[in-house]
Amino acid sequence: MTERPVLYLVVCAAGPAEHIDELVDLLIADGWQVCMIVSPTAAPWLDRAALQEKTGYLVRVEWRMPGDPEPHPPADVVVAAPVTFNTVTKWALGINDTLALGVLNESLGAGLPLVAFPHVKAELAAHPAYSGHLAMLRSAGVVVAEERALNSAGGRDRWDVVIEAARWARRS
Numbered sequence: 202m203t204e205r206p207v208l209y210l211v212v213c214a215a216g217p218a219e220h221i222d223e224l225v226d227l228l229i230a231d232g233w234q235v236c237m238i239v240s241p242t243a244a245p246w247l248d249r250a251a252l253q254e255k256t257g258y259l260v261r262v263e264w265r266m267p268g269d270p271e272p273h274p275p276a277d278v279v280v281a282a283p284v285t286f287n288t289v290t291k292w293a294l295g296i297n298d299t300l301a302l303g304v305l306n307e308s309l310g311a312g313l314p315l316v317a318f319p320h321v322k323a324e325l326a327a328h329p330a331y332s333g334h335l336a337m338l339r340s341a342g343v344v345v346a347e348e349r350a351l352n353s354a355g356g357r358d359r360w361d362v363v364i365e366a367a368r369w370a371r372r373s
Contacts (some may be wrong), residue, residue, distance in 0.1 A: 204278040205314070206371055208233040211301050214242035215283035215320035217351045217359065221247065224282065224360040225255055231364055236273040237261065240288065240301045264300050278370045279308040282350055282363050283320035286331065305367035314370035315343045318363060320351055344370065 208228060212218050218239075228235045237252055237260045249260040259272045281288070281301075288302065297303050308315055317338065325331065335345050346366065351359050 205232050205234045207274050208277045208367055209234050209304060210237050211279065211281040211304055212237060212239040212243050213283055213285040213288045213301065213356045214240055214246065215285050217283045217320055218243050220231055221339040222252060222355050224363060225252060227360050227364055229255065238301050238304045246284065252356055261300055278367055279315045280315050280363060280367055281305060282318035284317045286325040290318055290330065290334050293337045298354055309341055309343065314373050316366040317343055318346045318351055352355055
């Protein structure tokens, strides 16, 4: 039996995060091992114990202590969904001040397939630096979904685009 591929799911504090359990269920049903890394702002929004039970892995928010074992297996694909203005901006600049950013930055440096689903207010998306930050991430190999990809449908259907992107990234 082939081992299921590992998907790191980086979750930031944007509206769709409130329903991230739906995405986790769909990814697991699609054959992925899901390891979650959430931003400190998103962490209180989520039932981390329930998500840990679903995935079988610690839902990480904080850095591990030096010498502690890595709680997640190595990733095959990394998906940031939803990813916020703050995270996109810091990621493009290489800022590493949260575990979520650390995972995104390390994954980029390791050449892992990365797919990002920005979920940003129109006023923030209009900031003059934002489009340049997205372009920088794209030029580094990150596949950036259209701005409102996660709003295209309601309920569980909103996640279809993420599932398809994860499948595509795995084949790449």
